[in-house]
Structures are given as C-alpha cells and as structure tokens.
Amino acid sequence: MxxxxxxxxxxxxxxxxxxxxxxxxxxxxxxxxxxxxxxxVAEAPAPSAPQNVKEASPASEASSDAVKAPIGGAVLSTIQEGSTVKSGDVVVIIEAMKMENEIVAPKAGTVTKIYVSKGSTVETGAPLFDIK
Incomplete structure (x- = not known):
C-alpha cells in the first residue's frame, strides 16, 4: 500500500x-x-550548602551503648528525650533512597539522649539515641 x-x-x-x-x-x-x-551555555553556579540543616552531633559526645544509624540519610522525625519506650517502638525515622526506615528501640527504657534532630543528615554508624 x-x-x-x-x-x-x-x-x-x-x-x-x-x-x-x-x-x-x-x-x-x-x-x-x-x-x-x-x-x-553559561556555566551553572556551584550549589550552596542547604540552609537550616543541622548535622548530627559528633560521635565523641555519644555513649558507648548509643543506638547507631544502620543507614545514612535524612532524619524525618524523632521522639522526645525523656520518652518511655518499649522494645520495638519507633524512635527515629531516616529517609534514604526515597524510603522511610524506622529505627526502633532495642530494649525498653527511657530515651535519655537524642543525638539527631529533624532535618539533620546522618551517616551509617552515627549515634542516634541512648536508652537507659
């Protein structure tokens, strides 16, 4: 045709x-x-560092039994210091590769210290929180 x-x-x-x-x-x-x-084509300006993003506290401030980040990423949420938790309760949520990863309490107790805050970024192995 x-x-x-x-x-x-x-x-x-x-x-x-x-x-x-x-x-x-x-x-x-x-x-x-x-x-x-x-x-x-005009060269794009170098990206500036994001504003209002707080990095995680240095590991030197963390206790030896602090729960550490199993994966690096952005902290979406945390519970408050002083909160009482049961084993398995979600304490921190980290976003990595568009997935939300729940970091849970390994034991029952009181969260005595939170080393990260919402909006901060963490690397694998960074301290997240202490439970006593």
Whole structure:
C-alpha cells in the first residue's frame, strides 16, 4: 500500500509492507542534511550548602551503648528525650533512597539522649539515641 506524506513542506512517497507481525515502512527520499546548531551555555553556579540543616552531633559526645544509624540519610522525625519506650517502638525515622526506615528501640527504657534532630543528615554508624 502506497501513501504520500508531506512533512515540513516536502512530500514523500511511502510504501507500507506487511511482514508477519510487523509493519515495515519503505520510502524514497533524501533527508535534508542539517548541521547541529551549537550554542554556548553559561556555566551553572556551584550549589550552596542547604540552609537550616543541622548535622548530627559528633560521635565523641555519644555513649558507648548509643543506638547507631544502620543507614545514612535524612532524619524525618524523632521522639522526645525523656520518652518511655518499649522494645520495638519507633524512635527515629531516616529517609534514604526515597524510603522511610524506622529505627526502633532495642530494649525498653527511657530515651535519655537524642543525638539527631529533624532535618539533620546522618551517616551509617552515627549515634542516634541512648536508652537507659
């Protein structure tokens, strides 16, 4: 089956051939040669550090039995210092790779210290909280 197709003001004769489950198009035309247009692009300014983002407290302030981050990411939420928790209660939520990771209390007790705050970023192994 033959068709005439006009594209950008130029008319092409196109033949469509049926072959098994595919349709193939054949046409006789010479595509116009065009050289790419190169434009100068201004260099993007270097990104500045995000404002109002508090980094986690240094590990030197953490106790030796502090619960540490199993994964790095952004802290979405924490509970309050002084909160009483049961084993398995969510204490901190860290977002990493668009997933929310719940960090739970390994034992029952009182959260005596929170080393991170909402909006801060943590690295793997950074102290998150203490429970006594």
């Amino acid at each position: 033959k068709y005439k197709v006009t594209l950008n003001g130029k008319t092409y004769e196109v033949e469509v051939v049926e072959d098994k489950a595919m349709l193939l198009a054949e046409y006789e035309a010479i595509a116009p040669q065009a050289s790419p247009e190169v434009k100068a």
